[in-house]
Amino acid sequence: MIIEPRMRGFICLTAHPEGCAQSIKNQIEYVKSKGEINGPKRVLVVGASTGFGLASRITAAFGSGASTIGVFFEKEPAPGKTATPGWYNSAAFEQEAQKAGLYAKSINGDAFSDEIKQKTIDMIKSDLGQVDLIIYSLASPVRLHPKTGVLHRSALKPIGQTFSDKTVDFHTGVVSQVSIEPAVQEDIDNTVVVMGGEDWTMWIEAMKNAGVLADGATTVAYSYIGPEVTEAVYRKGTIGRAKDHLEATAFEISDVLKDLGGKAYVSVNKALVTQASSAIPVIPLYISLLYKTMKEKGLHEGCIEQMQRLFADRLYNGGEVSLDDKGRIRIDDWEMRADVQDTVKSLWSKADTDTLKEIGDLAGYKHDFLNLFGFGFDGVDYLADTDEMVNIPSIL
Ligand code: NAI
Ligand code: NA
Numbered sequence: 001m002i003i004e005p006r007m008r009g010f011i012c013l014t015a016h017p018e019g020c021a022q023s024i025k026n027q028i029e030y031v032k033s034k035g036e037i038n039g040p041k042r043v044l045v046v047g048a049s050t051g052f053g054l055a056s057r058i059t060a061a062f063g064s065g066a067s068t069i070g071v072f073f074e075k076e077p078a079p080g081k082t083a084t085p086g087w088y089n090s091a092a093f094e095q096e097a098q099k100a101g102l103y104a105k106s107i108n109g110d111a112f113s114d115e116i117k118q119k120t121i122d123m124i125k126s127d128l129g130q131v132d133l134i135i136y137s138l139a140s141p142v143r144l145h146p147k148t149g150v151l152h153r154s155a156l157k158p159i160g161q162t163f164s165d166k167t168v169d170f171h172t173g174v175v176s177q178v179s180i181e182p183a184v185q186e187d188i189d190n191t192v193v194v195m196g197g198e199d200w201t202m203w204i205e206a207m208k209n210a211g212v213l214a215d216g217a218t219t220v221a222y223s224y225i226g227p228e229v230t231e232a233v234y235r236k237g238t239i240g241r242a243k244d245h246l247e248a249t250a251f252e253i254s255d256v257l258k259d260l261g262g263k264a265y266v267s268v269n270k271a272l273v274t275q276a277s278s279a280i281p282v283i284p285l286y287i288s289l290l291y292k293t294m295k296e297k298g299l300h301e302g303c304i305e306q307m308q309r310l311f312a313d314r315l316y317n318g319g320e321v322s323l324d325d326k327g328r329i330r331i332d333d334w335e336m337r338a339d340v341q342d343t344v345k346s347l348w349s350k351a352d353t354d355t356l357k358e359i360g361d362l363a364g365y366k367h368d369f370l371n372l373f374g375f376g377f378d379g380v381d382y383l384a385d386t387d388e389m390v391n392i393p394s395i396l
Pocket of ligand 1: 046048049050071073074086110111138139140222224269270272273276277
């Protein structure tokens with residue numbers, strides 16, 4: 001079929017397999033161009049099919065030759081209906097790994113469930129024995145709690161007071177005022193259950209009990225801080241409470257890993273266009289101003305540049321892992337640089353529908369958004385008849 005982008009709200013309903021494959025190839029080329037990383041050899045990535053998790057998997061495999069197991073929740077294709085992009089990404093990743101002689105297998109299902117954890121542990125046992133690194137990179141709006149059976153829904157709301165500020169519809173470029181009512185306690189609790197650290201702990205404890213964690217095993221989850229303009233709706237909002245919980249959980253997991261000589265880290269990453277971040281109000285406007293500023297200063301990075309730097313300069317630099325005063329890895333260091341933030345702040349006050357075309361990188365935003373779904377890549381013939389029924393080799 002001829003596959004075109006079909007937009008609905010914050011998502012695109014279609015994905016292009018060849019474009020997703022091109023995206024994987026580009027990311028692999030980038031990692032290889034930066035040279036070998038003396039990193040982990042057996043890696044589990046939970047949330048491995050898009051965004052930071054996918055970039056982590058690519059960095060581990062093509063930066064340090066790691067065998068990887070990827071867990072994710074994606075929709076497979078049906079005749080005339082494309083898969084979700086993470087499906088095509090994972091298919092292409094496995095193919096490239098195979099070509100390079102690297103072990104790569106995937107598990108598609110709900111990572112919050114006991115069943116998928118057990119399936120993953122069984123796969124590690126039979127294929128790899130143990131793992132050295134576990135990347136925890138889930139972003140989900142819901143979690144079915146495996147012990148209570150309750151379906152929790154996260155919220156993206158401020159806490160304590162109504163939030164009002166500018167936001168942009170990145171499809172149309174229209175800047176408007178948005179108002180979000182404050183969360184009730186239940187919203188906060190649910191968001192912490194979905195995006196906090198409980199499930200991360202469940203993974204690590206289950207793996208430890210099963211004996212599949214290697215000596216010195218490391219685990220990393222991803223967090224975000226960001227600027228003042230997004231604080232009310234992000235870091236001091238419901239999602240921020242979940243990130244507080246996730247960050248606190250790293251210390252608890254480090255205790256669990258102590259007798260193995262292992263450690264849990266949280267890495268604070270840069271704001272980037274992903275499926276998860278596009279759904280958060282205000283963030284797209286901030287990102288479009290940030291992209292403009294960081295590109296002008298030669299500091300712009302995407303997920304793969306961020307993850308390559310996390311592995312090479314932080315986790316596997318041959319020495320100490322540098323941490324901030326709260327014990328976190330910071331690869332949002334360039335985003336948070338005073339000169340970058342000062343510029344963004346002054347642009348923010350000027351941003352409206354007319355000025356944004358000039359002062360913001362809306363084109364860059366849209367381009368990256370299309371790229372998430374495999375559209376807009378050089379070297380892909382989007383007019384060609386394309387087979388949507390692509391298999392993931394290890395899943396079929
Ligand atoms: P993403 O939406 O690109 O990736 C989410 C991944 O989780 C996908 O692989 C998806 O298949 C998987 N997933 C979702 N629900 C699942 C389930 N129930 N079972 C199994 N897999 C499931 O998101 P992104 O942006 O890469 O986010 C990853 C982490 O990075 C999140 O913790 C996010 O808060 C954090 N982060 C994101 C930033 C951004 O600007 N995008 C900035 C800093 C941190
Ligand atoms: Na991810």
